[in-house]
Structure formats: structure tokens, C-alpha cells
Amino acid sequence: MPALARFLPILQWGRTYNGTLLTNDLVAAGIVTIMLIPQSLAYAMLAGLPPEVGLYASILPIVAYALFGTSRSLAVGPVAVISLMTLTAASSVAPPGSAQFIAATLVLALLSGVFLLLMGVLKLGFLANLLSHPVVSGFITASGIIIATSQLKAIFGISAAGEAMPALVTSLLGNLADTNMSTLVIGVLSTAFLFWVRKGLKPLLTRLGLPPRRADLFAKAGPIAAVAAATLAVVLLDLEERGVATVGDIPQSLPPLTVPLFDAGLWQQLAIPALLLSVIGFVESVSVAQTLAAKKRQRIDPDQELIGLGAANVAAAFSGGYPVTGGFARSVVNFDAGAETPAAGAFTAVGIAIAAVFLTPLLYALPIATLAATIIVAVVGLVDLRTPLTIWRYSRADFAAMAATIGVTLLLGVEPGVIAGVALSLALYLWRASRPHAAIVGRVPETGHFRNVKRHTVITDPRILTIRVDESLTYLNARWLEEFVLETVADHPQARHLVLMCSAVNSIDASALESLEAINHRLADAGIKAHLSEVKGPVMDRLQRSSFLDQLSGQVFLSQDEAFSNLIRRGEEDGPPQKDDLWMARGMI
């Protein structure tokens, strides 16, 4: 039973469900439903799909997530960045809007659902770690810029295409002469109104005496007001006659049952984009879920989240949707509206289903420029130009990864952008891991402490060379270790003992063990004994399973102090050291 409950979190919260929770969830669902409708239409059109697909993608996926997900506040559905990635991926197969294009988006949803489920079952959620914070932040900023730019076409009432900035801007500028003035007026007014709602409405309502939380919810309902006003304007002023593009006929229907095409070639073509989509979606969703869970001291389980999101995407693939994930904006609405359990999500799904069946005729005259305005206002919030600055100050390597992600995404598109960011982050990480910090150490006078000879005034003995490596020994730094030790020894021709101080070595893998063996043998060839000191318990246990300790020409000392005293004593037995043989390291000379 507990095992089942882990895979079906509903069994946990479902047992304690009661009337109060139901009321809160119903109220939240009502609010969220109203807000999600324009957002869902807009994102579907951003993805190059008919608007109703956005509604379909907000119904069954929410229910699937409610069954399998662990966050109590996450709202799953179409989101901006994933919509852009869907557009990019499916465009490589067929022109946006075509039947093959729609078929490709269903395959994308299915594949990314399957990838997410697989990662969840195989506990591969850690792979999302490869997306470092600077890469994700840079990617979202660049995507926001591309999305906002792409929506300008609807604001101006012109056509434009392109997945990255160069093509997009060229195409926009080339068609600027075709601008439809009525559309432009609606677009600019909608945008201006929505920006004002975002910045100015909440303070105004608070000043008018509304409690802050309610003021906030009203402000979030701004898009609904814009949608209603713009639709009325189109109808009353007969703007369709003047060339204002509207949403038009939307079928009044529950989500259709769709079966994604099984076509090996298509699957192969979409596999990498679907993988990127699922990982980006997962990272976005988990960070939203974690932020919201922490506010209530709740927990989410990232591996189970993979299963929840995977189920949601598979549900989208079979119900006429497209790839979905947990969105920041919609989840925050859900949280602020007081959703207590995933049941709120299920009620939202019912609400949107009702809208899909009964309310779509009302949307006929909704101008596309207004939907574009809601997207622009939403994604401008994603563009973050302050983080690059703080990262630049903190770490040049992280900044390089971020700059590469932003630059490549803007210039070449979303997929190359993510790949470039991940590859550069990993390369920089591996580069650093392959040459860890290490120091020659000596004893701090009258103590048992050993410190870097370059930074402290310490006592050393020319016959005893002690190297401290501040990193676990792995295959990434094994070759470096050989080079570093052998070069250091070559620089200290008087050395007769080498002590490797292992106080910071948390593990030694097979490659590093091989290097230690090589070091031991090569030093023995040169008449130098190799010793270890301060080896941690688990590392020692493992070394005892190899033949290294038998081969070691020297000893393993419990502490570095013991190693140093013991080896000095041994040197004195061989004959007292010359006076100038005992020297002080740089700090003292």
C-alpha cells in the first residue's frame, strides 16, 4: 500500500479530503478556469496550432497530473517556452498549421511523455541537473525575447516567420509595409492596458480599499477584461471588415481522441527535440513546484514529478493537445486562489471542458492581436537582464555558459541554444574537475596542522615532500595526478619520501587507483618511497579490496603529523640532516 501510494499520490491526500478543502478547491478552480482560457488559446497559437488545441491541452493533462503528481499547487498546461520549442521542432517536419504539423505536435507530446516516464521509472531525474541555473536562466531570457518578437507580427497584422532572431527580424521588417492600422491600434492598446494592469491595477485596487490578496486576483484577471473589451470592439466597430484577424470559428467539442502517428522516421526526427522539451519542461516545472511547496513546508518528489508530467504529456497526445508542463504563471494563480489539493486541478479541467463545449462561440470575434498582447506581456516578465550582471560578477565560467546559451538561442534557435549551454557548462565543469586544487604542505610551527607552503610560514624537510589534493581522485583527474606528483617530485631532487595527504579525498575510483599504482612504481624506480596519510574510512575500506596497499613502497599514516614526525625520525636514524637541509618554506625566507 505505501508503495502504491508513492506512485499514486492521490491515495495520500484523497483519504483526508473533506468539505472545507472541497470549497477552497472549487473556488480556486473557478478563478483559474477563467484566467486560463485566453492564456491557453494564445499559447496554442504561439505554437502554430489552432486555438482550441490550447484548451484541449488544459483538460486531460491536468487530470493526469492530479493523479500522479506530487505538488499540491502546480497547474499543468501549455506554457510559453514549451510552445516555442514545439513550434520549432514541428516546423522542421511540416509548415505550421498543416495536418502533418499537428500530427508532429502529438508525436512530440507522446515522445516527451514517454521520456519523462522513463526518466521517472529509471530515477534519471538527476540528468536535469545538467541544466545549470545560468543556462536555464539564459535560455528563458532568450526564448522570451524570441517569443515577444515573434508576436509583433500579430500586433502589426503582418506575416513573419523564423525560429531565431536574424530570420525573424528580417521577415518582420520586410513585411512592415503591410501593417494593418486597425490591428495595430487594437494590439498597442491591448498591450498598454495589460502592462498597466500588471503594474498599476493592484496598487490602485489596494488604495481603493480592497484586501491585497483580492486586489492581486483582480489584477491577474486583467487579460479577461482585455479579451472582452477587444472582442466587443471588433463586433461593435465591425473591425473584421477592416482586416483585423480574429480567432474565428472554434469547434464546440470535448477534447477529441487522437492517436499519435506511429512513423519510425518521424519519431527519429523528433526524438532529440522531444528529449530537450521534456528536460526543459521538467526543470521549469520542478522549480515552480519546489518554490510553492516550500511556502507551505510541503515536499515534492522530483522522480515522481517526472511520472506526473510524463502522464500529463501522454494524456495530451491522446486528447488532441500538445506538449505541456507545469507553468509558473498558472501555478501561481492556482496557489494564490487558494487551491489546497490536486483536486482543484481536476475541477479546473472540468471548467475548461465546459468552456470548450459552450463558450467558444463567444471567442469568435476575439482579435489575435489581443492574444499576442497577452503573450508579450507574459514573456517580457521572463526576460531577466539583471542576472547576467550578477553572474558576471560572481563567476566568469558561469557567465560564459549563460552568454553562450543566450547568444546561440537568439542567433540559431532554441535547440542549439540549450545544447550549447549544456555542452559548455559540462566542458567547463570537467575542465575544472580535471585539474583540482593541490598544494605542497608543511607543518605550522609548534602545532600538528599542515598548511600550503605558498600561503603560510611552515616547516618542511627537503627529504619529505607532502602533497595535499583537495578533491576526490577520479578518472577525470587521474592523469593530472600522475603528472602533478611526478613533476613536483622532479622539482624536488632531494626528496626521498612522498606523502599524499588524503584529508579531502572522499573517494578513489579505479582509474585513480591505477594512477596511484603507477606513481608508486615510478617513484620506487627513482628510489622514493610513497606514503599516504589521513585516508578516510570508506576510502581505506575500498583500498583494502585492491592489491595497492601490498604494493605500496611506504606506509599509510593515520595523521599527517604522525607521517611527518615518523619520517623525520627515520631520516635522523639514517644520519642527521645537514643544517641547511632543514629549511623554511617561502613564507619564512
Next chain:
Amino acid sequence: MPALARFLPILQWGRTYNGTLLTNDLVAAGIVTIMLIPQSLAYAMLAGLPPEVGLYASILPIVAYALFGTSRSLAVGPVAVISLMTLTAASSVAPPGSAQFIAATLVLALLSGVFLLLMGVLKLGFLANLLSHPVVSGFITASGIIIATSQLKAIFGISAAGEAMPALVTSLLGNLADTNMSTLVIGVLSTAFLFWVRKGLKPLLTRLGLPPRRADLFAKAGPIAAVAAATLAVVLLDLEERGVATVGDIPQSLPPLTVPLFDAGLWQQLAIPALLLSVIGFVESVSVAQTLAAKKRQRIDPDQELIGLGAANVAAAFSGGYPVTGGFARSVVNFDAGAETPAAGAFTAVGIAIAAVFLTPLLYALPIATLAATIIVAVVGLVDLRTPLTIWRYSRADFAAMAATIGVTLLLGVEPGVIAGVALSLALYLWRASRPHAAIVGRVPETGHFRNVKRHTVITDPRILTIRVDESLTYLNARWLEEFVLETVADHPQARHLVLMCSAVNSIDASALESLEAINHRLADAGIKAHLSEVKGPVMDRLQRSSFLDQLSGQVFLSQDEAFSNLIRRGEEDGPPQKDDLWMARGMI
């Protein structure tokens, strides 16, 4: 001048060159030349190329390496594993032996030369670290098995093809009926003789009173004896009439000037194989060079080695050769023969050039089965079945990477094998890096030491939770850190202070900083203060460049002891703790 000398090591050793060195180098070159001739022919045929290509690949590449390389003993030329990889890569373009096939091998040599040069100039030698010891060892063992199996066709005098074991074995068994008995007799006798030379000749010569080093050199000359005897047997017994395949006509010529085809499609097709070739060749060569350099307490510079090997491969591409690297067998011969400087290599090149012009007619009747025997005897030494056992005992993760490499190489071929090994090693490494060791610690009674509560009898305070992370904080474990800290706090509802003990944290990257900020804020939301202790100097310097320390709800303590005492004192000021509030951790209860 020193900068130039770094890129042209000849300027260093060339200045001190003298008569003694010249004599030693000339003697070594004479010995090596004789030994390299059959080896070069054999490896060229293994690579699916005409035998003379092996000679050409042993002339100019040696000279190029002598100019740019840093090892004084490394002998560059055709080697077994690289020959197999060349066969595999070029076979994907055209059937072995065809003109396009030969053209493809020249492109492979050029591309891998360019990759090596690029890696050298950009100091990317560390990328070779991605090939862990278990992966390289597994790859060489599996390649040895494939090579030995593929040579059985020449021993039996039948045809067979296939790049991996399943196809190879099927094809051998299918053609076994065509076995040529005369060829089989020569093949088996040659193989048996060479195995005996390897194991039995040196002890015999030593017993007969030869000094060990000379006995060793004689034993290494065994292949020459086999070649001479087998050639004589073919001539005297007229075995060609009986269907014994021989080397046949070899053009008497210096290496021809060849210009690798510039064909974008071909280059693209061969880019990945060439990259794998160059990295495998580099790893093999560097480990040989390091082993030999250490014996004489000399140094090699891996980044400069990339340039030396790159130059050698470019030279091969323009002089009718094919991909080359520093080989173990030929380098050891060179070393044992007493080569003192890279000039020995240059003299060897002259020797082989003389052979290519004057001696090739003598090789006309050399049976291919004897060449196959020299290959089999050489590669059986590469097959190492003991290492998998020792690695299994030492580390299951390393064993998994090795087993994957061996399995995939045998079943699917050399390229998938290397890629699988590298990918699995990296995935296992990242997995471990993404969940480092961490412990809740308490104070060892009457000391200032803090240890894991699970392993030691320590004093803790329920209001003060101290977590020690034994790893640098990076983007790979940033998300884990958030989860671990927040879950641990959720498990300790009485906690009012969290201390993160940073004694093992060597660096904090931007992602981890972001996670620390998130932890700080979320804990503050829950009424818990976050503190740091034992932050290392360089880490602290960097933190001061961010706004984290200003946001931190708690303090940074120099030592954990100070943190614990200070926070306990503060708790007492708030009111004395309940008696059962101060508790002893597991070890004591």
C-alpha cells in the same frame, strides 16, 4: 626563444647532441628498422590497405613527431587498434582495398591530425580524461579479440568480413570449408613459432650465456626469422602454386605525395570516427610515453604531444600513409635498443625509406598467413582478462563501464564501444557528483570536533541542526542540496537554526549560490535562521562578490565550534532549554 623551444622540442635536445648520442641512436634505429618492417606491412593489411602503405606510414610521420613531440623514446607508426578503427571507419565509405577506401584513410589521417593539432593548440588534452582506465582497458581487450579473430581468415586462407564478432564469426564459420591446407600449415607453424619466441627464446638465450638485454633484443627479432623462413618455404616448395596467398608485388618507391580529397560530405561522414581515432590514439600514445619517460625521470608535455601526434598524422595524410600513433610494442623496442633522442626516430625513418626502395622485392613471396600470425601474437598480449576481475572487486561502477565497453565493442564494433564506455562512465560520474555524501553532525563530547551523528557519540541540540556536505557545491548537486537541506529541516521540526558546515566545500558555483539563496529564503519563511561555518578563504572571497551574505538570515562563523557554542548560548538567552531538549544522538541513546 623559450616559447619557440616549447613548440619545437628539437631546439632543446638538439643543442646538446653529440657523438655518443649519435652512435646510440644509430644502433637503435638499425634494430628498430628491421623489426618495424613486418609489423608495418601486417598492420596496413589489417587496416584493409596495400602493405606498402604501412611502410609509408612509418617514414614521414616519424620525422614529424621527432620535430614536435616531447617523448625521447616514443616510436610513431601504424598500430593494431588504430588500424582496426581505420578499417571500420573507411569501410563505411567504400569496400576495403578500393581507391575510395584508400582515399578515405588519407582523409581520416588528415582529420585526426587536424583534431589533434586543434586540441593541442586549444589545450584540450584534458578531454582525453573522459576515457577512463577501465574503458580504455576494456576497449583494447575487445579490440584485441576482434583483431585476432579477423586474422584467422588469413591463417585458414579463407575470406571473411565483419567489424564486430557476430558477423565476423558467422562469416569465418561459413567459409571454413574453403580452408587451404598449405596456408593453414604455414599459419599455424608461424603462430606457434612466434609464441615460442615470445615465451621461450629469451630464457633459452639467457641460459646459453647471452646478456639479458641482448637476449631480449634477439627474442624481439623473432618475427624477422619467421618472415624469412616462411618466405623461403614458399619459394623453395613453390607453395604459391598450392594457393598460399603472398604479399606479392610491392612498388619500389619512396612515399608518394598524396593530397587528401576535399569532399565536404566525406569529411562530415568521417569526422566522428576521426575524432574517436585521434582521442584513442592520443590516450594510448601518452600512456606509453609517460611510462617510458618515468623510467628515465624525464617529462613529457601532453599538450605538446597532441601537436606531435597531430603533425605525424598530417604527414601521414600527405605521404600515402594512414592514421598513426605512438605504439607500445615499437616504442619499447626503441627504448630497449637504446634510443636516446628523437633523432633515433629520424634515422629509423631513413632505414624504412631505404627498405621501401630497395628491399620490397624480397617480400614478394612472404605469405600473408605469417603476417597474420605476427598480428595475432602481438594482439593476444593486449587481451587482459585479469583487470576486469580486479576492477570488479574494487568498484562495481567502474566494472559496469568496462563491461559495457567490452560488450558493445564485441557486439557492435569499435566506435559504438568507445562511445558507450565514455557515456556510461560520464553518466555514473555525474550521478555520483549529483548526490554527494552529507551528514548531520554533532560535537564530540569535551572536544571542538564535530562528527556524523550516525557514526559517533556526539552532542546535539534540537534547535540547532548542523549539516556537513563533503563536496564542492556545483550545478550538478545544487538541486540535491536544496532537497536535502529542506527535507532534513522538515524532519527536525524543533530546529530554529541551520548551520551549513563548509569544511569540505572547495568551491560554490552560480547555480549552487542560487540554491543557497533559495534555502536561505525558504528557511526564513519557516522561521529558521541559516548560518555557515568553516568557509574556506577562496570561497568566502567569491561569496563577498555576491549579495548572498547580505541576505543571509544568520551569520558566518569561522569554526563550527564557535557556531555551536554561540547558537546554544543564544538559545539559553531566549530561555533555558527543557531538560529533554538537550539530547544525545543515536550513538549514545
